[in-house]
Amino acid sequence: MSRPVLVLNAGSSSLKYQVVDPATGATRTRGHVERIGAGGFDEALESVLADLRDHAIAEGDLAAVGHRVVHGGDRFTGPTLVGDAVLDEIAELARLAPLHNPPAVAGIRAAAAAYPSLPQVAVFDTAWFADLPAAAATYAIDVDLARRLGIRRHGMHGTSHEYVARAAATLLGRDVAELDLITLHLGNGASAAAVRAGRPVDTSMGLTPLEGLVMGTRAGDLDPGVLLHLLRHGDLDLDGLEDLLHHRSGLLGLSGHHDLRDVQAAMDDGDDRARLAYDVYCHRIRSYVGAYLAVLGGADAVVLTAGVGEHDARVRADALSGLERLGIAIDEDRNEAGDAGPRRISLDGSPIAVLVVPTNEELAIARQVVELLG
Incomplete structure (x- = not known):
């Protein structure tokens, strides 16, 4: 069995988590911490860490921490290793996803502090739609203004859409x-x-x-x-x-x-x-x-x-x-x-x-x- 990944999905007032083996899909533990705010992710993550300790999952047992981030704009079109510069860019993209990107940033910061030896990787909902055909991605407004401000159809839930498309193909043989x-x-x-x-x-x-x-x-x-x-x-x-x-x-x-x-x-x-x-x-x-x-x-x-x-x-x-x-x-x-x-x-x-x-x-x-x- 490969080393599992801790996956965090930080919402505006909740934190979902799962420790999953990427090779087999087996789940070691999962849960959902509710009623938290953007400033309370350190406390929420401590609840996650306590559950991992209860299941005898230590930092060294994990391969990495993966984070769901809703909006990656034009910049992030695939999974990305997170450092300070990337984190600042994710925070700046909150202008396009004000309910979603700020808690993701808080979750990444809290996880990096708790697990300093592990890679923190952001996976973006928008990434799967990065190469939409131009006719579908383009809004019919002034083209220079749209280009300057990065206005285009980005799409969301890409991770889910891609997963179920492949699973549907398997179901259909x-x-x-x-x-x-x-x-x-x-x-x-x-x-x-x-x-x-x-x-x-x-x-x-x-x-x-x-x-x-x-x-x-x-x-x-x-x-x-x-x-x-x-x-x-x-x-x-x-x-x-x-x-x-x-x-x-x-x-x-x-x-x-x-x-x-x-x-x-x-x-x-x-x-x-x-x-x-x-x-x-x-x-x-x-x-x-x-x-x-x-x-x-x-x-x-x-x-x-x-x-x-x-x-x-x-x-x-x-x-x-x-x-x-x-x-x-x-x-x-x-x-x-x-x-x-x-x-x-x-x-x-x-x-x-x-x-x-x-x-x-x-x-x-x-x-x-x-x-x-x-």
């Missing part, structure tokens, strides 16, 4: 380079990707994580004119607008609930706001599936992953309903079965397979770490 796929990462944050021959050709998130699908607290696609209208007539300054877009929109803004389970419960109790929120959420997913079928010229499979995609049969059925003429038809019994692991939930004989594939970003990060370190 084919090489990923032979397949055209639509991957749907549906969690509190959500994104879609069009994948041709194992590489992304389009994705729903853009310069920042705000674009695309409806999310827990983010609206996704929004007419830019709405933002101008809010600034001129909505009694909002830039800080207020940023707070609205990141914290008070999406499912929360529509229904008062950010968790889709709570939205569904309220909807079933007759709450019209919750019903609208759910319908908007599913409509946006269906719209992107249709758009990416056009981008790809058809697809071999639609792949659902992350918390909602893996566990919510109701969303899977409703978001993909009415697409039978496009080749997508879900088998109700398979969809409702509640099985774990990668599985097919489409009808036999339907032209496009619909797959549920659990994501494993920690394993994907660990493998990128050891690939970088050789």
Whole structure:
């Protein structure tokens, strides 16, 4: 067995961790420290270290520490060994991911202090989308201004999209380079990707994580004119607008609930706001599936992953309903079965397979770490 990698995924108020063997995928321990702030990662990491000690995992037993970082901009297009200069650049990129990059920086600093002999490696959500086709990556604004400010579609959740695309190919018994796929990462944050021959050709998130699908607290696609209208007539300054877009929109803004389970419960109790929120959420997913079928010229499979995609049969059925003429038809019994692991939930004989594939970003990060370190 190779030496495992400690993978840290630092969020705005939580720290997920896993000690995973990159060769076998075996997990030594994992956990989730919640209700922390950007200044509390030293204390949170001490909880992680205590768990590792309980499992007799010492610093010398680990190969490295891998960190999930959401935004790498144009600079970071692969796993990167972190030193002071890299850490400063990740911190500077917080302007594009203000909820995500600052806690990642705090997590890296805390881990480097706790494990000074171990390599600290950053793996970026945006990296997989670095070579998107220019037609997909380019916004139709003044080209010189866009170039000067680095404005382009970066995409997010790349580690997850890449992992499930390859896992879907395994499930189908084919090489990923032979397949055209639509991957749907549906969690509190959500994104879609069009994948041709194992590489992304389009994705729903853009310069920042705000674009695309409806999310827990983010609206996704929004007419830019709405933002101008809010600034001129909505009694909002830039800080207020940023707070609205990141914290008070999406499912929360529509229904008062950010968790889709709570939205569904309220909807079933007759709450019209919750019903609208759910319908908007599913409509946006269906719209992107249709758009990416056009981008790809058809697809071999639609792949659902992350918390909602893996566990919510109701969303899977409703978001993909009415697409039978496009080749997508879900088998109700398979969809409702509640099985774990990668599985097919489409009808036999339907032209496009619909797959549920659990994501494993920690394993994907660990493998990128050891690939970088050789």
